[in-house]
Amino acid sequence: MEPAPRSCPWPRWLLLFPLLLGLSAGAVIDRPAVEGKEVWDYVTVRKDAHMFWWLYYTTNPCKNFSQLPLVMWLQGGPGGSSTGFGNFEEIGPLDSDLKPRGTTWLQAASLLFVDNPVGTGFSYVNASDAYAKDLATVASDMLVLLKAFFDCHKEFQTVPFYIFSESYGGKMAAGIGLELYKAVQQGTIKCNFSGVALGDSWISPVDSVLSWGPYLYSMSLLDDTGLAEVSTIAEKVLAAVNNKLYKEATQLWGEAEMVIEKNADGVNFYNILTKSTPNSAMESSLEFMPNHLARLSQRHVRRLHRDALSQLMNGPIRKKLGIIPKDFSWGAQSSYVFMNMEEDFMKPAISIVDELLEAGVNVTVYNGQLDLIVDTMGQEAWLRRLKWPELPKFNQLRWKALYSNPKSSETSAFVKSYKNLSFFWILGAGHMVPSDRGEMALKMMRLVTQQE
Missing domain, CATH: 3.40.50.1820 (Alpha/Beta hydrolase fold, catalytic domain)
Structure with missing residues (x-):
């Protein structure tokens, strides 16, 4: 699986260009x-x-x-x-x-x-x-x-x-x-x-969480009750961060997102004028992860690996690159990247x-x-x-x-x-x-x- 070591290699396309351009192999470009x-x-x-x-x-x-x-x-x-x-x-x-x-x-x-x-x-x-x-x-x-x-x-x-x-x-x-x-x-x-x-x-993750409620409230995406609920869970995130309980803070951060989704009718965290959409890409690896991490990974990492993009990267792009190990797929380990950074995430x-x-x-x-x-x-x-x-x-x-x-x-x-x-x-x-x-x-x- 490990690629052969290369020390300042000449890319294979660059070796062809001197011939295509009628240059000698030693020509300087x-x-x-x-x-x-x-x-x-x-x-x-x-x-x-x-x-x-x-x-x-x-x-x-x-x-x-x-x-x-x-x-x-x-x-x-x-x-x-x-x-x-x-x-x-x-x-x-x-x-x-x-x-x-x-x-x-x-x-x-x-x-x-x-x-x-x-x-x-x-x-x-x-x-x-x-x-x-x-x-x-x-x-x-x-x-x-x-x-x-x-x-x-x-x-x-x-x-x-x-x-x-x-x-x-x-x-x-x-x-x-x-x-x-x-x-x-x-x-x-x-x-x-x-x-x-x-x-x-x-x-500063906690500053983001603390501002979610006021921001959504100002945009008419939370009512008074929703703002109170979001503020309550945000304060729990703050307490965990202040006590350096970073794994707990990551879990509470995920819970805060669920409170917002419930109160703001599934608002998209990446653009508040749109709605969140399900993502079916590469679900199988999530079953081996703790539930809260699986949910968070699905929302924040898998959304970047939509089916069409995965097909592009694992199809024509992989073929073009020519150096990707045959038993490895683009994005296949991304959930484990997220999982391993759990404790660092809210720092x-x-x-x-x-x-x-x-x-x-x-x-x-x-x-x-x-x-x-x-x-x-x-x-x-x-x-x-x-x-x-x-x-x-x-x-x-x-x-x-x-x-x-x-x-x-x-x-x-x-x-x-x-x-x-x-x-x-x-x-x-x-x-x-x-x-x-x-x-x-x-x-x-x-x-x-x-x-x-």
Whole structure:
């Protein structure tokens, strides 16, 4: 099951291009030979733990990859696949019907999708004790991958490198970002680390839970009785977190969601203007998990692995990649990723964001207006608790309206920036901002990476 070790391999398509272009096999190509250049591979980050990455070089017609940033995209869950959902549902070159996406981020950056933690997407483990159980392991695994990547792809060592993320991916991005900053300072990883962007991120889970009731009440999705019930269970979550009973907090968090679904007629936690829909993908693995974890995994991880996407990834994409072990399926281990991170799930990461800001790392927070699971009120709450000395000056600023394109008069977002902290309020978007508001998400990325 373990792939054969490869040390800075030449992708098999790249070996063919010199022949197709009439070049000698030793010819040097200093930029992608054709639009859509891609490479992918596995990195064994620990014994029995294999992480998959997939790189797309930018398709910008006017600039080559050395003139534009490299963006790594991290999905949430934990257990959601970056190479699947982020790639084909949000920012990659093709949508899930394999048609060109008009708002792909490849217009303005090269994209690195990584399936993490191990066991996510095409990443896999050979032993049950090889799953990551905490943020520290997630970060150390990723640093092994990034060192291997930048050592192998030296052409990206001087390119500005940003980590963009979504949901639990935001918590991972913060932890990874801090460790990457330290590694760059120590000289153990050579890259031009330029910042993190935390999208609808699970930085302070309890602040999200505490704000669910007031947010839904303000949107006429809870009545007085419903608000009281949600507030009661939210206070139990808070007590568990304060007492560092994190497994209990995860279970209570799941109960809080059930209280909301009962009172708000099945409101969708990822976009409050829609209803939740059942998901039948890969149910069989759930029967071996504790009931509350099975339910939570079904709602928050399996929804990213819808039947059509699973068929795409395990069909034509698997065939295209050609290196996926024959006895392994995309997304098959995702529920176990979630289960193993149970105790870490409700732990806050506010202090990590503080350390990033203190170190001078650029930190961007962005959030969708219609997201419930990580609503904007909860994001603003933990932001107020930062100990960053410049926070009072940030808070005093007025926000600025943004428009998705110059011809539009419709407000698409608001932004506030001071020194190395920025916050984007993305209007009309739910939890998956690029999926809901592709133009504005692309504009935001360009702003964050200092292209506008």
